[in-house]
Amino acid sequence: MRSYPIRPAGPVAPLAALLLLLGAASPAVAADGGPDRDFTIEDPRITESSGLAASRLHPGIYWTHNDSDDGPYVFAVDSRTGKTVATITMRGIGEPRDVEGISIGPDGDIYVGDIGDNLDGTWSHVWIYRFPEPKALRDATVTATQYDVQYADGPRNAESLMVHPKTGRVYIASKNEGGGGLYAGPDKLTTGSMNVFRRVGEVPWVTDGAFSPDGRSLALRSYFSARVYDFENGRLGESRAVAAPFQRQAESVTYTADGSALMFGSEGARSGVVRVEVEGGRQEKGEQKEKPSGSGSPAAQGEDDGDGKGSVGLGAVIIIGVGALWFALRRRRGEG
Incomplete structure (x- = not known):
């Protein structure tokens, strides 16, 4: 099995770098000893956690992975302790x-999306792995x-791979x-031929997404905010803001296995995962609001939550300022 050195995160965009600096001043997320609560990923090998999926077989376990240049590895992290309890090495795939x-499908298979393309068009095709x-829960090599x-x-x-928990469509x-x-794959993925994904909806800037266990909601997050969309017959419906935590480099989100909360993750060494409650297991339109359970500050949502307090606060001011600075830098670079 590969021996992992402890390594710093790779180069980040100006925006991500600023978020890392700001996030360093935020309170650390600490586990409370229970499953599916706020926790810190303790494994020094996991420095760029870019996706999360709640286990269907092992309560309180979350599957995650690093992003670029790490290899064919997936990690099972126990939310009670933040420690890795299994490292899975995928074989039978390319580099x-x-x-x-x-994401995890209704068949119990784990789907891993090798779908990043930071140069927006470098790769003629991308890959999905499945096992x-x-x-x-032990270290193993799987085909x-x-x-x-x-x-x-x-x-x-792309950075967001979601398998519908009822239909199995990716x-x-x-x-x-x-x-x-938002792109939908074919009814079933096939080997030996290209799987063509077709655009079925418009979404904001997204760093990760996840379906609720009943398949009726789709949560999408970005660096700045998160929204939950009604989802029916393969199409996006009405959406509402979620009080996503303010994190150093907001990269991942998943529902808990019972659908009672969203778990928001971040990149970086000893990165925190923050639980955000979803009242009743699924937020009803105009009735309930999601609230973080941990120490993360709510991210700016760009709209009021209905009580006049939704987007007001230090986190909102910081994020708006960082966003303005980043776009200004991009504009200046383009003019230079």
Whole structure:
């Protein structure tokens, strides 16, 4: 098995660098000893956690992975302790390029999205890997199936892979500062031929997403905020803001296995995962609001929560200022 050195995170965009500096001043997230609560990923090998998926077989366990240049590895982290309890090595696949998303299907298989493309069109195709969730939590090497994926409207960058928990259809949300798209795969993924994903909806800048266990809601997050969309018949419906925590580099989100909360993760060494309650297991329109359970400050939502306090606070001011500075730097670079 590969021996992992302790390494710093790779180069980050100006925005991400500023978020890392600001996040360093935030209170650390600490576990309270219970499953599915706030926790810190303790494994020094996991410095770029880019996706989260709640285990279907092992309560309180979350699957995660690093992104680019890490290899064919997936980690099972215990939310009670923050410690890695299993490292899975995928064999039978090519060399992963930029793994950005993870999800579990209704068949109990783990789907891993090697879908990152930071140059927006460098790769003519990307890959999805799939293997059954292990019944025992121990280090193991598993044979994974590899699927070739293309987008009907051309290559693009993406960080969000979601498998619908009822239909098993795979969805990808592309990432673009001007807004991305939600792409649906074929009814079933196949090997030996290209799997074409077609645009079925418009989404904001997305760094990760997850379906609720009943498949009726789709949560999408970005660096700045998060929204939950009604989802029916393969289409996005009405959406509402979620009080996402303010994190150093907001990269991941998943529902707890029982659908009672969202778990928000971040990149970085000893990165925190923060639980945000979803009252009743699924927020009803106009009735309930999600609230963080941990120490993360709510991210700016760009709208009021209905009590006049939704987007007001230090976190909102900081994020808006950082965003303005980042876009100004990009504009200046483009003019230079």
